């Protein structure tokens with residue numbers, strides 16, 4: 007059995023006992039990348055030599071008996087919207103071509119402190135806007151389970167990377183489902199922490215009040231291992247919460263007794279694919295067999311989730327993305343060659359317009375326009391303000407639900423991975439990919455996607471658990487109970 | 502609406518309506534949302550970090566000290582402090598604004614509904630209260646040196662100033678003349694200096710003032726308002742007064758021609774041209790009318806407690822208005838002297854109070870402060886904190902005047918040496934051989950001079966009292982310590998008796 011099919015938790019133990027070196031481990035992943043990456047295209051930037059050098063250093067330090075961090079010598083792939091000092095950070099956008107941040111995101115700094123090996127940067131939908139990673143300006147990533155299919159998005163590069171065995175651990179970001187949806191479509195584990203659980207400092211913002219960084223891994227223990235390193239208050243992020251971080255690693259294998267799971271009946275409507283429906287129902291039966299009680303609950307405002315999300319997220323994005331104007335960094339259009347048809351605009355306005363016109367892709371432009379419109383004078387109350395009110399009601403639905411149940415259980419997506427190009431002409435169909443995931447972001451609760459089946463076509467299916475804010479410990483333990491009782495997490499694509 | 506105050510020659514009467522928006526840079530060590538220093542005059546782009554450069558991924562964290570200084574200022578301006586305030590983004594594109602939005606406060610400012618009293622030193626207007634609509638905290642922008650003619654390639658941007666805390670203090674349109682506006686600005690500046698919250702340097706831009714000006718004109722059909730104009734780029738108090746005066750004249754002349762009233766056109770921005778002493782229309786910022794304000798999702802709202810407000814209230818200390826009242830009522834100074842002392846700042850006023858207490862004579866202390874002390878400070882370009890003599894040391898000198906040991910002119914000579922050498926008054930007097938001439942000695946000297954100078958006496962007797970000056974000259978030649986005033990008095994009395 008190859009070393010790369012083992013969990014990071016197991017690898018960590020082997021590194022500790024000296025059974026394995028970090029150079030061996032890193033080399034094994036790099037070889038897998040070398041042989042399969044051209045088919046998957048998960049990475050936008052690979053740090054092969056730096057990774058090997060870092061691995062060598064860890065081995066040397068370990069041999070010298072030095073104390074090492076919690077992820078010492080283990081490769082980690084990082085989504086390309088997390089700043090890493092001296093490493094290109096593009097958000098898969100042309101407008102950030104050539105941008106090299108002079109600072110580390112807090113999560114990247116934490117990985118470095120934990121002595122992880124930063125192996126490379128993963129592909130994504132431009133500025134995390136999308137559900138298929140097709141909105142990348144750099145390349146289209148394939149789903150390792152079927153190379154004609156998309157891996158989901160926006161953290162599709164990180165999901166494909168884990169499924170293809172390119173790294174044991176990866177970071178994703180989730181604004182409306184961008185960790186959980188690709189995790190489900192690639193048959194891996196993806197955890198979106200509660201809002202405020204992980205510092206956003208250094209995450210290139212899409213929608214600040216919804217964005218969270220989280221682990222994408224091959225199994226639940228590894229998600230606990232990575233979250234342990236990421237979680238905690240950060241003085242650089244006012245919205246990061248000063249709430250105690252539980253012992254996720256220590257607790258994850260402890261089953262919960264007297265678990266009550268809530269099922270939202272609205273989730274099982276027309277849109278849900280039959281195979282997904284039956285897999286999720288099967289997962290619920292597994293929990294019942296483990297002693298869990300199932301309760302049917304109502305989320306009366308959940309159906310407004312998509313509409314609310316597609317007001318709030320674009321509003322924030324329209325402002326967050328204003329800084330990409332060509333004046334300070336990244337792509338700047340040459341004013342002499344750019345479109346000069348408008349005679350009323352001055353050189354500065356022309357530079358802004360042409361830089362942004364050339365630098366942003368269509369989906370990003372669409373959302374900037376949506377957000378700009380919804381925040382405009384005369385529309386603010388009808389759109390943005392109303393969306394905030396619905397958001398509060400959705401949060402109330404969750405608060406009420408968690409009075410009755412420990413966790414919610416349901417599907418992650420309505421359908422399995424679709425073919426590349428299938429939905430690119432239909433933004434609404436693409437937006438519906440977020441149907442079961444956005445409400446967690448709107449309410450700030452935590453959610454995890456774990457593998458629970460395969461379709462007849464051999465594509466992965468995920469089941470989602472959601473917990474009240476800062477109950478990641480409960481979420482991980484419940485997820486582990488399912489994983490322990492099943493073997494879906496051990497399935498890997500052959501490609 | 503107030504009654505018109507101006508009656509132009511042969512024209513229609515009108516009232517001037519002015520409101521001021523004042524931006525004050527707060528004196529914090531670090532910026533509002535990052536920990537970069539706020540030091541003025543450093544090489545371009547050296548006081549920056551990912552946050553104030555607006556780099557992707559960076560996040561703001563509020564500087565609590567800046568908020569406290571704002572609270573202190575707002576309380577001193579009689580504003581109320583809400584228990585809950587939040588941050589909003591003001592979205593617009595400009596090269597000196599690296600995030601593409603300014604973090605400011607829109608609908609829930611950190612303070613509102615205050616007031617400030619103004620008065621005229623030369624009775625140009627009656628004492629009045631100017632209402633303050635609100636004061637809110639925001640971040641400053643950078644500076645762009647933009648050469649329109651050369652195009653984009655020649656623009657330069659310095660982001661050192663970006664993120665410096667700015668308190669924007671907005672008045673109601675309560676001022677009715679340029680003089681009132683100037684007085685408001687001066688009083689506001691004085692309050693800020695007394696609070697120690699800002700350097701208030703208009704040249705360096707730590708105090709900036711924009712004026713909204715229009716006219717309310719009486720016409721047979723009722724009172725009409727002319728379109729509001731915002732005047733910018735006024736970099737001194739004089740410029741504020743001149744700018745408003747110019748704008749009043751311009752608007753009146755223009756109205757006579759085009760009869761445009763408020764609402765006929767959008768608010769116009771005009772810049773004050775100091776060289777030409779005129780306001781000129783400024784290029785409008787692209788679509789600046791809709792800033793698409795919305796709550797900043799990166800910052801948590803600020804919650805303020807009664808305890809914090811009370812604690813801050815206690816830190817306010819002496820303010821110019823109460824000090825002015827104290828100098829007039831308790832110290833019986835003239836309005837002019839008290840104004841001079843108060844305008845010099847809190848340190849100067851404290852020095853005065855110490856001096857007046859030391860010699861138990863406010864009038865004498867006041868005269869010396871506004872005369873000799875201020876003259877030396879101006880000559881040597883010093884602040885009172887750098888002044889060589891302590892209030893106690895100067896008090897020793899003034900006590901010699903009170904005891905009659907020194908006349909005022911001798912005291913000034915002694916003072917000059919004290920400033921020069923740092924010696925005590927007594928030591929300088931000893932060195933200069935100054936001692937008190939006792940009265941019998943002085944009587945005897947005067948009698949001798951009257952006796953020995955019949956020609957001068959005759960001159961005085963014939964109706965020329967100035968002739969007595971020659972006797973004073975002789976007296977000083979014999980004894981340099983005599984008080985010329987006393988000599989004159991005694992000699993004239995002796996001649997009278999002849």
Ligand SMILES: [Zn+2]
Pocket residue numbers: 532535536537548549550551552553554664
């Ligand atoms: Zn800074």
